[in-house]
Amino acid sequence: MYKVFLVDDEPFIIEGLYDILDWSELGLEIVGSAGNGKEASAALRTAPADILITDISMPFMNGLELIRDIRGDRPDIRVIVLSGYNEFEYLKEGLVLGIENYLLKPINVEELQATLRNTVEKLDREQEPPKLQGSDIGILKENIMYRWVTGGISEAELAERAELLHIDIGRACFFVALLRTDGDPEALYRTAAELLPPAVPFHDLNGDVVVLFLTDDATEGKREAIERLQRLQRRMEPFGGCRIAIGSVERDVGDVRSSYANAQKAQEYFLLYDRREMLDYASLPIGGEPALRGLPTEMNYEKLIFAKDEEKLMQRIEADFESLQQLEGMTPGYLQSLAVEMIIQLQMPFRAGQHGGPPLWYSEGIKKAAAAASKEQLIGIVKEAARRMMESLRKDGRSPIVQQVLKHIHESYAESLSLKSMGQRYHVHPVYLGQLFLRETEVTFSEYVNRYRIEQSKRLLKETNEKVQEVAQSVGYWEIGYFYKQFKKYVGLSPTEYRELS
Structure with a gap:
């Protein structure tokens, strides 16, 4: 069994921790406790522990001071931090010190239990490679893949988990496809799992099936992937069909998140190309013209939207149009496509967790931009969409x-x-x-x-x-x-x- 040491200046918290879990069932035993960091530091030198659970705010020596102190003798000790407050500076320093999790009081038993199980798994892994199978592998794979495409996992952890899950991340190229159906979502996932391996299908928070393709040849690998995706679409016709958006091809494991983000952008263009069943980011003006990549369309409007600063947002839109016009190779057609992209960027903060159709300002803005006949009209359309979006925020009073x-x-x-x-x-x-x-x-x-x-x-x-x-x-x-x-x-x-x- 792994040994656990508890530190908190409130005795009832210590008592509660003893009682709320079946520690032996988790493969753990509590070997001691202390009321502050100073007592804990002394005790841990005579009663070594594998896991330290500590409060932050304590007299004599706080939790972070304790962690720094004990790391000198036990750099491998696993630490779980408890706090009754959202202490942001403490949280940031705790992350630097390599804590397992930062749990806010009142302690949620399920979250603590999950954190402890995860910590025990890590300790087990240091001694013997784990043997996972069946549904455990499926759950772990969904979690790891989603964190990978959203940039929520370090390359070191990704390499470790990918080896466990038999995912070859040493390939030369990566790209993401997003699959969405108005019919049977379970049939879509089953069909993807059947037809697309060794590509890896999983779900995202929007309910889409995400498929990550790994290949050594960008051109040939993508051609084969598109053929298989078209075969999947034919198979899905009796189940409501499906639309597919393909992201950019990336050559580094850390850039997979860009492919996922660009697949999401391509997906938004179905509003404009409503008769198409498959859209490739590279074939869209915003993604297909090398001279126009990395433009102000990668602009982060989110901060201005969250700050509800309409004046600066309007100034930013005008400045972006001015910058775009000056670029070599810019054409009226590309400028029009970039205006559509700007409206998509305005919508992106609303996308996470959004259910139902897009807001009216968004769908109308896209269609108007696609039909605009001049730069002045485009600027006016994008600014109108931004104004309507900000107005909807003001009515609610809070950011999305x-x-x-x-x-x-x-x-x-x-x-x-x-x-x-x-x-x-x-x-x-x-x-x-x-x-x-x-x-x-x-x-x-x-x-x-x-x-x-x-x-x-x-x-x-x-x-x-x-x-x-x-x-x-x-x-x-x-x-x-x-x-x-x-x-x-x-x-x-x-x-x-x-x-x-x-």
Whole structure:
């Protein structure tokens, strides 16, 4: 069994950690605990541990100081950090120190358990290569592939996992295809898995089937891939058909995310080419003209959109048109295609997690840009789309990403909720997301989650006969002591007192 050492200045947290998990079932045993970093540092020298679970804010020596101190003797110790606050600077330093995970209090049992299982797997792997099969491999492969195409995995971890999953990342070229159907999505995935190997199919958050092709010859490999994709389309005709968007060919494992992003852009062009069943990024004006790559169309409008700075956004659009006009080889046709691309860029912050059709300003803007007859018309159309987009934001008062996070909290408050998981879900760095959330809601992420959970618990205490512990678990608190503490903090009464008064 691997040995675990606990550090927290709140005794009930230590007690709760002892009780909330079946440690032996995880292959773990708790060998000791301490109330601050100084005590822990001394104890760990006489009672070595494989895993350290520590709070951040403690007297005498905080959690980060403890990690730095103990790393000198035990560089291999695995560390899981607990915190009651969104301490961004602590989080960033913790990442530098190589922590396994940063968990916000109240501790979600499932998230802690998953982190511990993952940590045990890593420790096992250091001693003996794991033997995975069946559904375990499928789940792991989906996770690794999605993180690869979205840039969420280091090359070192990718190389390790790819070897385990028998994925040959040593090929010369990589490109992504996005498959979408209005018919049977399960039939689409089954057909892709049957017809496309050794290419690797998996799902993304939009419900599309993503297929990553790996080849040594860009031209021949892509030709063969397109033939197989066309065969898949014919097979899918009885099941509702499918549309396919192909991304750019990349020559480095770290650039696969660019191919995925460009496949997403190509997918947006189906709005313009509504009679086509397959679109290749390289055949679109924005992707197919070498002289026009890396243009201001790679512009990051997201920051201006999130900041709701309409004036600077308009200035940026005008400046981009001015820059485009000056480029050698620019033609009216390319300028028109780039205007369409600008509108697509305006829509990209809304894409993650979006369900249903695109907004009206977007679809109308694309069609108007495709029919425009002059540069002045193009500028006016793009700026009109930007104005309508900003107006929709003003009506709601919050940026698209914060809207999505709030919606997720309201629908899933009983589940594990952390900035890290939200960042992974919506492809945003958790530190940036935390700062944006604080700016737009005027409370931290954990504060908002706690307040919302307590409001839901008040409702359950009034309307049901559930035991207090059951109410706590129903709203996402698995430590009854922590639930009591938070309830008293926000309500001024204990849950029992509140129920009696209600």
